[in-house]
Structure formats: structure tokens, C-alpha cells
Amino acid sequence: MSEKPKILAISSAGGHWVQLQRLRAAWDDCDAVYVTTMDGYREDLVADAERRGQSTPRFYRVVDANRWQKFRLLRQLAGILMILIRERPDVIVSTGAAAGFFAFKIGKLMGARTIWVDSIANAGALSLSGQKAGGCADLWLTQWEHLAGGENGKKGPEFKGSVV
């Protein structure tokens, strides 16, 4: 890891992205790369970085996909693979969903460390992507205290606070 850690922050658009954005102060002064499934966020990111005196982050868009859209999932996976090969981040952080899971799986093979912050929308149980990604996350967090800790001796997420 160089002087300035390189962070790749990835999530699908909408609520996951809103939550990911609220974590961004955690990687202030790092080299930041963002990946999401909608184009519209690029300008906001650049404007925010300027306002807060941060270096301009890089932004990539990958195709949107949910767990039932197998072909789109493959295209998303391919897109994420290309970005990871190009960027080689030190740390990958995600709030969900499929895109984050893919980035973790590939990123781990490249030696990246990973942070999964399960969406606050999952107040009743961990998300499906959260349960899967949690297994390969180096830091696995839930935003609900009652969901912290593993059941039946299994590994579980920790609670360190929430995005709101």
C-alpha cells in the first residue's frame, strides 16, 4: 500500500448509493474510485470533492442487474473485473448489492481488503448479498445492533453505528 490508500467504493444506484455516500468522510485524503449502476451521480461527486477540498475521484458505471437477471449479472461481473484490473484498489467498500459482492470476490483474489456495511434497509435480517459477501469481508458491519454477532457459532457482522 502506497502512502495514500486507494479506495474503491461500489454499490448499486438508489438507497445503497445514498448510504455509501454518507460514509465518504472515512476515506477523505485517500485516492477514491467510485463504481455504481447509474450515470447521474458523477457531477455530484466531482462537486462534492471540490467543495470539501478532496482530490477529484474517478467514476465508473457498470450495468444494473438483480439476482434474477443472469445475463446482466454476467455483464456486470465483466465490467467490475475490468475496473478492478485497471484500478487495483487497496480497500473495497460496499453497501450492496450484487455489484459489491462481485467486487469482493474478485478483489480478494487481487489482495484487496474489504469492508461490507450492510444496508440499513435490512432491519429485520441481513441482506442476501450481505450474508454472502460477509463471508469474504475483512470488516463486516450491520447497521442494526440487534443483528450483530453470529448465530450458532457462525461468523457474524459487528455493529459500529449507522449511516443516519
Add this chain to the structure above:
Amino acid sequence: MIFVTVGHELRFDRLIKGLDNWALESGYKDIFAQVAELGEEGYKPRNFAWQSFLDPDSFKSRFEEADLIVAHAGMGTIITALTMKKPLLIMPRKGAFKETRNDHQIATAEQFARRSGIYVANDETELGTVLDGLLANPPSKIDEAASEFAEPQLIQALRSFIYDGRAPKNM
């Protein structure tokens, strides 16, 4: 003015139809709704103006102008309402009606009902009653906007992990 939003993914007929009926019965029609893609089958409201999607700027100005936000129990909307100090009425989508992939919005609504400024209608039958109540007794102004960032201890936990125990600059 009431601004209605169902998020950018799926339409939410139960909410929009419930609001349409309420608008007709109550005579309150100062409503604008973002309803997502309706296609052929989606319910098209007759008693207020609507649009499928809004660009980010129009979305923001509609949100700002509104006295009350009515929405699905999506986190994007909830967080926006909390940061913009807007009273918010949420109705959760249900997995059984294929309105979303599961019942996570029910749990979200349950948890966020505890926050001041957030009101919940569990389904369309409760919607009118809650709206009538909010019109009769407008919610008091929310003093404090939620911060633009996550809770400090969460930011700190991530930051320590990112720097892996080494001391970053400006920590």
C-alpha cells in the same frame, strides 16, 4: 404541497391509488407524484399531477418545496427527508404483492416509525386516516437536520480499518 415518490425502481400502485382516492375524497389536490414506470398496467392517478421519473435537480426542488413527503419505505427517501428536515409519511412495499423482493420495507418502516417526523401507514387502508390527521395537525417543524455523514463512530471504524492501524494525516 405534498410530494410523493416511489423511488427509481418499481411502481407502487397501492400507494398511488390510495392517494388518488384520498385526494378525491378530501379535495386536497396540491400533490405531485413521481410514480416510476407505469407501463400499460400501472395505476395512473386522475386527481393530481405525476411523472414517471424526475431528473436529480427537479427531484430536489420538489422535495424542498413540499410540506410533506409521502413515499415507499425506501432508505434513499428516508435519508433525504431526514437531511432536508421534511416530515415523511411512509407506506412499506410488500413482497407478497411483488412490490419488492421481500418484506424488508416493513421492518424498515417499523424501525423508523420511532423517529420524530416520520409517520407510517401500514397499508392503503390506513393511508387516508394518517393523511387526514397530518392535515388537521400539521407536524411541528423539525429543528435539526441529520448530518450529511454517517455516525462519527462508524466513520471512525472504517477509517481505522482503511489505514490498518497506521496514522493517517488529518485524522
